[in-house]
Amino acid sequence: MELQAVLMAAGGGSRMMDLTYNTPKPLLPVGNKPLIWYPLNLLERVGFEEVIVITTKEVQKMISTDPKVKLDVKMKLDLVCIQEDADMGTADALRHIQQKVKTDVLVVSCDLITDAALHEVVDLFRAHNATLSMLMSKAHEFTETVPGQKGKKKTGEQRDFVGVDGTGKRLLFMANEADLDEGVVIRKSIMRKHPRMHIKTGLVDAHLYCLKKSVVDFLADNKSISSIRGELVPYLVRKQFSKSTNSPKVIDETHQNLKKNDKIQISSRDEELLHLTQERSCWNDHRGDMSDAYHGGRLRCYVHIMDEGICYRVNTLAAYIEANRLAPKLFDEPAVHPSAVVSERCLIGADSIIGASCQISDKTSIKRSTIGVSTTVREKVKVTNSIIMHGVTIEEGCNIQGSVICSNAVIGRGADIKYCLVGSHSTAREHNSKIAPEKRLTECHRAEVNITYHYKSITYNNCHKVSK
């Protein structure tokens, strides 16, 4: 077996708590499919037959019991549960399943929506016998207004600096702005070996990594590394050029110590043959200096940077909304689900998705929106640029613009909701009420909120807000 797929679905979605306090992040509906369906579909399309899914007990329960959460994938899913409160990083999770990992792994995050050609990443991994191979994409500006957010998004913090060589494939440098004190520090040894380096900042890390098995074994010994993206990847990138890599280095040593005696002999004879091949081959990955291919280094990290195509990580509200816009392009199902009851005198735009078992009544207008499963939309409702999740009831005469209505909410008659986020199970009712822009309504189970005219305020759980 060549590669094992590992899907990390235990994340909390800490950057979109409004959406995820009720629904765990892997099961958030995007284009009426749970978020976890997208990476699973990607793996299935590419030809994987088994996936190890690391998730929480809650998600596992919901997947097995909830009929709305249908993961129609043909692959075998091996669900591994970890404690929610253990606060495990992604590297910790990998360490947890170290016994199951028998070959090189392909780690995917559950919030990745992409149509990238995975073979590009894996080909770099195979051809150069790399230790790490990852996928990145040029970041797109999010153009949609995000409900509940005041002002522009703050850019400039948390930037990633990625340094690649002249071919654009070899990863030379990676650092996050938060880790740097004053400026970007590049070691002389890197500059000597790769005098031309391109440093890019506008890249999105897709959190898709091909890792060698020896890295997983190394993680088992080094318990201090807890996050793949934050700690392991920068560590590996730095280790490529450290002085000790010319002799058998840390990662290889731990690997060899685990092998039995005869296996060491086998690997050494094979190493000789590989060395002979490299010696006789006339290929070099760089030119201009006197060193052999790869500068004699044994640890290599590669990156594939996508120029075009969809690649989103749904970990913020803005990304969630953008993903909902673009998700229908990724699969060929019809926009209007066949089981939805759509009356004839309504206007449904071409880029809207209607989920299963919906009921759309007359004289409604739905544009650029996603309507979830089992939603009821009464007459004379205008829904534009919005995301309506499952089980929502929208009474007559509502006007919903640029908003996100979470599952099982009830929008009362005549409500006018602009650029708001209505939490799940909440009710917004009032005749002729207006919820002004940049508002967030979060509500827990079945409490009611009476909304009259509010201006730029946020309504919290379980309270009645009296108008001013």
Added chain:
Amino acid sequence: MADCGEPDGPGNKDDITRSKNEGKELTKEEKQRLRKQKKHQKKQKERKNEKGPSETEKDKTPVSLLPPPQPVATQKAPSALPAPASAPIPVPASAPFHSSPAPSPADKPAKSKAELKAERRARQETDRAAKQPGSSSSGIKTKVPLSELNPVVKRLPEHVQVDDPAVVKRLAKKLERQQIPLRSDYGYKVSLFSHLHQYSRKAPLTQLLSIPSTVIHPSIVRLGLQYSQGIVAGSNARSVALLHAFKQVIRDYTTPPNEELSRDLVNKLKPYISFLNQCRPLSASMGNAIKYIKKEISNIPSQCKEEEAKTKLLTCIDRYIEEKIVLAAKAISKYAIEKISDGDVILVYGYSSLVNNILCEAFEKSRKFRVIVVDSRPRLEGREALRRLVQRGISCTYVLISALSYILPEVSKVFLGAHALLANGYVMSRVGTSQIALVARTYNVPVLVCCETYKFCERVQTDSFVSNELDDPDDLMVTRKGKTQLENWQDVSSLGLLNLVYDVTPPDFVDLVITDLGMIPCTSVPVVLRVKNLDQ
């Protein structure tokens, strides 16, 4: 007697036996050909019966290997024939018949009808002469001269018949059976070379495979990628990498129940070889290595246990690499160093691992010489050769091939590497080598070719057109100062880019071939081949 001898002799019968011996199901074309041959033979027989029925009866003796539907000849079934009553004629039956001239079936060109007829008549003469002394030993006697005169009609290999749709269809069907994706050709092909494949490096074969590759062993997928991207390039490197990958395949192999390792492992290797062929056409050295492995595998006795068999195969592979590549390089260096004298100016072309090895060893033995490295686009392999020589401390000069005639008056010897040595003495090497040899001959500079014996090939070729390799035409595009002139070459309808990889140098331009068996003239290559075949 309906089965009375195929007067056409072993010629056509060989077609039939050969097609049967190849074991696979007969395709439609082959069945049609068989039918036509039978009709043809019947007509010939009637014609011959007018001439002399006695001769035809005598002719029947050695030609009693008949296709199964026809009843077997009653006469003098020679020892070669163990009553082939069953449909598949066993391979050993034909083996003594085809023992010596039994080369790889794929490579000889088909002979014309006139030549076939002439051979038939010659055979009949010898038969008549042999029949006179005695009939008892005639079977055996006639067998020997006949087998020597056997014209073995070979099929052209598929990779040089790309413009023939029937062949392409056959290849597609074979690949489908083996579950390997077909790589499609790319770009406009120059008409003289339209019979060869031309692939693009940007469309690797792996995009059509599933990622955790189950059909093909992962080390073979990795190898195929490395071939197609040029990471492993050079005849020796490719063979060593191939054998290394085969070692891993053998190590991971388990015999399925009710199967024999000797037969099943060979069948397992066949799709891998097709896959590698699709990634990049196999080199002659790789072909010989594969033949060796297949022979070793089929020679494993059936009572051998799996673990034993596997370790035996692994040691065989190690020994092959050690003998044919590493030790051969040492032996060749030893001979070649005798030819390098102090004060020499040696010209090398491109990158040949063997020539580099020789020069480095000569330098270590403190010979005083300097090297001129000639390089050519688009591969620019000479840069790597230059780097390795300069790293050792050898003083080098670097020119492009266009400056060859300028630099040659300074040169005292030319050392060339070879990709393969053909059976008629021609040297197949990187494109540009024949130019070097030609110009060197004009200046009366000795040309020495260094080649290990495992690269000797039984193919015969006199020009570089028939069998060659077309590399990615986009490699010829070069970007200078931000502009790529040939960027839209596909849009210009009258423009074709040709990126040849190999060319063929005639033996008149080569003065000496240095092999691990010694220093031989170019024309002795068929002798070496014959000696090698007798050994095996």
